[in-house]
Amino acid sequence: MSRWLGAAVFAFALADEGSAQAVPRVRPRLVVAIVVDQLRADYLDRFRPHFGPNGFNLFLRRGASFAEARYEHSTTSTCPGHAVILTGSYAMVNGIIANEWYDVRRGRRENCAADTSVTLIGSSAAGRSPRNLFGATVGDVLRTATNGRSHVVTVSVKDRSAIMLGGHLADAAYWIVDTLFVTSTYYRPGLPEWARAYNAGGAISKYFGRPWERLLPAVAYAEMGPDDEPAESDGSGMGRTFPHPIGGREAFDRSPFPNDVVAEFAMRAVTAEGLGRDTVPDLLGIGFSANDWVGHLYGPESHEVMDVTLRLDRTLDRLFGFLDRTIGLRNVVIVLTADHGVGPMPEVLRRIQPAASPRRLDPAVIDTAVRRAMEARYGPAPAPGWIAYHAPPLLYLSPVALAATRVRVEEAERVAQAAVQSVAGVHEALTGTDLARLREAGAESGPVRSFHPSRSPNVYYGLQPYWLADGGTSGTDHGSGWLYDQQVPLLWYGAGIAPGTHQTPAAISDIAPTLSALLGLGAPGGSQGRVLSELLR
Numbered sequence: 189m190s191r192w193l194g195a196a197v198f199a200f201a202l203a204d205e206g207s208a209q210a211v212p213r214v215r216p217r218l219v220v221a222i223v224v225d226q227l228r229a230d231y232l233d234r235f236r237p238h239f240g241p242n243g244f245n246l247f248l249r250r251g252a253s254f255a256e257a258r259y260e261h262s263t264t265s266t267c268p269g270h271a272v273i274l275t276g277s278y279a280m281v282n283g284i285i286a287n288e289w290y291d292v293r294r295g296r297r298e299n300c301a302a303d304t305s306v307t308l309i310g311s312s313a314a315g316r317s318p319r320n321l322f323g324a325t326v327g328d329v330l331r332t333a334t335n336g337r338s339h340v341v342t343v344s345v346k347d348r349s350a351i352m353l354g355g356h357l358a359d360a361a362y363w364i365v366d367t368l369f370v371t372s373t374y375y376r377p378g379l380p381e382w383a384r385a386y387n388a389g390g391a392i393s394k395y396f397g398r399p400w401e402r403l404l405p406a407v408a409y410a411e412m413g414p415d416d417e418p419a420e421s422d423g424s425g426m427g428r429t430f431p432h433p434i435g436g437r438e439a440f441d442r443s444p445f446p447n448d449v450v451a452e453f454a455m456r457a458v459t460a461e462g463l464g465r466d467t468v469p470d471l472l473g474i475g476f477s478a479n480d481w482v483g484h485l486y487g488p489e490s491h492e493v494m495d496v497t498l499r500l501d502r503t504l505d506r507l508f509g510f511l512d513r514t515i516g517l518r519n520v521v522i523v524l525t526a527d528h529g530v531g532p533m534p535e536v537l538r539r540i541q542p543a544a545s546p547r548r549l550d551p552a553v554i555d556t557a558v559r560r561a562m563e564a565r566y567g568p569a570p571a572p573g574w575i576a577y578h579a580p581p582l583l584y585l586s587p588v589a590l591a592a593t594r595v596r597v598e599e600a601e602r603v604a605q606a607a608v609q610s611v612a613g614v615h616e617a618l619t620g621t622d623l624a625r626l627r628e629a630g631a632e633s634g635p636v637r638s639f640h641p642s643r644s645p646n647v648y649y650g651l652q653p654y655w656l657a658d659g660g661t662s663g664t665d666h667g668s669g670w671l672y673d674q675q676v677p678l679l680w681y682g683a684g685i686a687p688g689t690h691q692t693p694a695a696i697s698d699i700a701p702t703l704s705a706l707l708g709l710g711a712p713g714g715s716q717g718r719v720l721s722e723l724l725r
């Protein structure tokens with residue numbers, strides 16, 4: 189058994205007293221973990237002149253920040269990012285290798301939060317739960333240590349974000365489906381009265397028909413370049429320039445306003461569930477996902493990304509003001525980070541230098557290369573062909589084809605790997621067999637941290653820096669092992685936190701053990717991070 193499997197087995201066991209480090213004198217009544225979906229580390233410096241006094245500046249002026257914080261894994265997408273934050277572990281332990289992967293045993297794709305044994309409350313969409321997450325979150329450790337007296341509630345636009353932050357023992361995770369907040373029967377039999385009342389108020393549909401305008405006068409956005417950039421997506425009829433009409437739910441999703449609704453719902457939860465009301469600590473997880481859609485459609489160099497960031501700053505100001513009035517900020521510890529960064533659009537690079545090499549690489553080109561190489565070597569495969577599933581950076585060969593042709597998996601992987609590696613723009617391709625060996629040898633690389641032996645693919649690949657795996661012509665993406673996707677803000681404020689700016693390296697896996705130390709608890713069992721002792725008072 190590897191040491192990581194050993195760690196996972198004891199995921200729910202609290203660390204013994206001897207390992208609890210630097211237990212602070214001030215215990216928070218409420219831990220607030222805020223995750224912004226797609227917020228690159230450099231945005232804080234870039235947009236800081238336009239921040240209000242008590243949003244991001246609460247952290248930047250009166251809290252602690254780590255300028256060199258990053259994910260040490262290479263699949264920088266939403267579900268893996270959220271899974272790291274409160275477990276302190278990477279996919280090599282927590283199993284969340286991507287937003288979606290291929291379940292080889294069942295022969296079907298698997299969403300990271302899928303669970304067919306439960307149903308949603310308030311929607312007929314597919315069931316969701318933390319079942320696919322291995323190990324414990326800070327909330328799980330807290331609920332265990334207090335015999336369930338602590339409350340753990342998470343709220344997000346996206347299901348996977350609320351669910352991964354909550355962990356296995358959360359009271360509830362809430363997210364938006366259509367125009368309503370929903371949860372899963374995994375957590376509770378029905379929506380609480382306050383949540384039903386919130387839904388009945390039409391909080392989301394009231395945005396329909398209102399345009400999205402810039403928060404500040406247009407001149408403040410001039411530093412971002414022109415508002416109209418041809419490689420921006422038109423965002424489902426919202427257009428490439430301000431003002432963007434919000435005709436319905438789809439456009440609402442692609443606007444900054446889901447963040448406001450999530451903050452409002454989270455504040456209702458604090459009041460109704462009595463979070464932070466007594467000395468038994470509670471945990472509130474909040475996922476602000478609006479930034480991700482806006483970033484994908486318009487790219488990091490856009491007026492829209494600047495605007496969604498500034499609007500989030502004002503939303504944070506309202507949230508922190510509320511927490512101060514209801515609980516007192518001295519009783520709260522707040523950590524803010526992101527699930528990943530984002531890369532620029534290749535077209536923007538080429539506007540500056542037309543000969544710049546980064547391009548969009550259509551994943552279909554990789555499909556074709558692999559299929560041709562496999563057919564040339566082994567002949568045609570039975571339906572559905574040689575590739576069972578391919579969503580960058582994961583490529584799974586068909587288990588049916590491998591069994592039918594009696595080809596050794598390791599040998600077939602080598603053929604597919606060479607085909608992927610031969611495509612222009614590919615930086616590196618690794619086989620599942622390679623990754624398993626590297627993992628056993630204790631290698632600590634991004635791809636190894638993003639690999640889990642029971643779920644990972646036959647070929648794992650990454651593109652050269654600034655290339656995008658995308659078959660379209662507009663928008664941008666994240667998901668690579670390069671710094672623009674890995675580096676995110678890491679901000680702290682509140683009970684037990686010494687103010688200061690730190691240039692020392694910090695990993696996102698350090699958040700969970702640090703929060704645990706602030707609570708006087710052992711870190712979640714699978715945690716791979718360290719306690720950021722430099723920020724403890």
Ligand SMILES: [Zn+2]
Nearest residue numbers: 225226266527
């Ligand atoms: Zn994301």
